[in-house]
Amino acid sequence: MKAIEIKGLEKTFTSNFLLKKYKILKDINISIEKGEIYGFLGPNGAGKTTTIKCMLGLISFDSGESLIYGKDSKSIEGRKKIGFLPEHPYFYDYLTAKELLFFSGMLFSIPQKKVMNKTKYLLELVGLAGKEDLKLKKFSKGMIQRLGFAQTLINDPEIIILDEPFSGLDPIGRKELRDLIISLKKSGKTIFFSSHILQDMEMIVDTVGIILEGKTIKQGKLSDLISHSVQYYEVVFKGVDESLLKSNNIGFELKDNNCITKSKDFEKVNHIIEFIIMNHGKIISVTPFKMTLEDIFLKEING
């Protein structure tokens, strides 16, 4: 059974004054296996946050299905399994960190003693130990984000949904968050997060879903998307006579006393390598230049 399955999700908003209809989600399809890290990618306004809100029942949807382990994700039962961190989380600033986590635990009906222990553990996990009794109005943006992450884990959720978790974090914060996400995956959690920071996404995701104008336009394992997308191979070598290369129709350019040749054809690359070795040349490097997630994303977005 899939951890998360969204099929044909559609959502139309109606403006307040002219009652004009805007179809924000046209056909969202998402399929996530248990224990995966899923990156939900799309430009601003593509419908990422709307999709997440539909999953959580914060807004209704016109048609389609949103399931968590086969159950309606909007239902109370479905939401019990979820830990959610909204984009730019807002919490009650009159509460202390401990009170917020305690409050979150009570909303999951977790016994008080268990919440107390969990609170201490989670604050340590996100690097906020010693800040238990500090009011949230005194927290920085980064600290709020960390605390938000802690409250996401209060119910030991099977599925963690994060909306743009990297936005607003400094490089250290982003690295810590990546490490945390990976450690959660190792403990068997399924993580679904939206982002437009491709670099972070590429480092940690197993599967990527790209949406554009409310439609899923590409979905697949990151390794598949990238391995099928080697753009060209670059061979750097030296020690072969230039005239010999020209007479055998091997194109090249010179850089730092080295010859560089590029080819999209893997067989041709093999022939070039054999030719260099036969002519007593020296191979310095052979590099496959793959498409990055950014290349794939831009290619899909630009059609």
Add this chain to the structure above:
Amino acid sequence: MKIRAIALNTFKEATRNKIYYLLIFFGIFFVLSSKLVTLLIIGDKVKVLKDLGLASINFFSVLIAIFTGIDLVYKEIERKTIYNILSKPISRSCFIIGKFFGLALTLFVALISMVVMFFLFMLLFSGELDVKILVYFILLYFELLIITSISLLFSSISTPILSSVFTISLYLIGHVIWTFNEFKDKIINPIIKVISYILYYTLPNLEKFNIKNSIVMNVDIDIGMILGSICYAIFYITALLTLTILIFNKREFQ
């Protein structure tokens, strides 16, 4: 447990709000300052003191009911703290009921603080305690709960400014609607008559909770009337909360 969590959090929010303490302080201040007024009056000073004390407690507790209620739900939506709550396994009806009980607790604490001060003051001034006044405060509390339900309803659908205008309007109408009783029967136009009947029976009749004259004049209180008023309050609050939940269930948090 979930309703309790929302209620306690609402109570914390209201009581950590400075305006709450300010209003309690002014309530107590007015009760105490009525002593000054009695110095200027010749006649039954205890009666005047009671009258002023009850009026000031009434005024300030109604202000607390309106101003803590009108922005509670609106603020949750505006500051997006509601995402954090409704994404957890809690129904929207639990959220509204929790908010209501939180406000009810807030009003209870505020009212008790003022009432204790009032009783102490009366004891020091007249040397006696009129326990009958407690009935007045019990009815006032139920009136405050109706006002809270009204402000919660408006807070769920509109901005704090509009909510306060609507709630204050309904509070004022609620205290004069009883004058409509005889008038509605004299209307000849059938459409206006039907509308008058609907309004008379749907708008809150808050005068049902006003027994100040009986208390001040030391007239016997009809227990049947008191119980009837409490039943009316429970029915009215239930209806308002149901309506609020129905509206809130349809809300989209974009």
